[in-house]
Amino acid sequence: MAKPSTKGLLKEILSDDIEWVYVHITNKAIEWSVAGFVDEANQLLEQLWKFNIPHSGHLWLPDEGLQIMWQISNKQPANIPFQFKEVSVIETENWSRFFFQVGTNRTHTAL
């Protein structure tokens, strides 16, 4: 199954609930950012944010990912619509989602 195309995204923009339109466009920016096109992703996000669509709570994971990409690349867009978090907290939480000891509910501290 091929991943959703931009052609499909254009149809969703016309017909989907506006919150999901906002999420889908942000996810497109995430895709570009992951591929190293941070400037281009920021350009799309800045234009998206100008429409003043309320920021979606569904985007908390991408928000945290973008925060780190911006900080590492020193390329931060204007008018970011969400609060930054402590990077070490993001990383610890990210790690604990993938590695844990079977049979306990302790969170990961290794490495």
Place this chain on the structure above:
Amino acid sequence: MVKIFFPSWHESYTYSFIKKPIDELEGQELFVKAITAIYDKSESTEKILDALKRYIEKENPVGYTYFHATTCASLIAARQNNQEVTENFIQLWGKGYSTYWSNYSLAYLMRDRKCAEYLLKGSLASVFKLTHEIIQKETKEIIEALSNRMLSGRTLVYKKLSWKQLLDKISKIAIKQKIIDFSEDILVKKSLSKSPATKEEINTAENRLEIILPDDYKKFLLTSNGFECFSYTGVTLAPIDKVDFLIKVDKQLVGIWANSMDEINMTFGDKLKRSIIIGGLEEVQQLLLIPLKNKKWECWHFSSWRPGEVVYESFRFYMEGELQGLEDNLHVD
């Protein structure tokens, strides 16, 4: 911390192999051991990376498991500062996205500074088939479409299609894609549609329910009295004589959801109690029509696994959304 993302392995499953050296394991046991060993340091990082590489190459994991294995390997390798190994795993991770995108959350590698440094090098641009020019063109298209949307509001994409044309298009693509196994009957007639309902049948249902059903739904029924399910997240649309208030069909479901959502969303429970179930009878997800107080209707795709409702402006919006999903899956990069 609640492990909402990770499938927990119970000790009753792992006890027979978890203490064995990682070199002696294969298949799912190898994967489970590798992940667990990161936590309890029972194996060296080099051995764990070798194990994950062996698992990915020889066991051919698919879907979420592929995503999970390549994400773990990328995160560990990046922290080891092993450039070649890290870049190889990130490439594998990126390649999986094209096929298993629905199992992916791209943010996970971004949420780690070491991995983020590798991503910023742009090695996935060729994997995702992206160039600066393509992105510039797509940015322009996206912003133009969004501007139109904000000016004109939510619009139907296939409004020029009749119900028959829309249902035929869905049937054709769904049967071609074979997302689920279809009956011989469906394959022979090459359609997911049913015989049309009569106006009398619809009137009888409206009298029984004491409600006037929305026009778009009645036009659908006059074309096809129900519709076969064609995906794992879809529903079988019921014939009109089976359509009823959800509270009559599944009082327990309505009770549980209405009570649990009261503090978060005051209107949710009220809407659910008034909803009419038109699809997904005794299935994992349901399709509901909600009469609103302004005489308009909403259409909800409702499921406990999502959880909750996805709201469509009308039944037609839902069906067009299904077609859009089918069309997009046919897209070849």
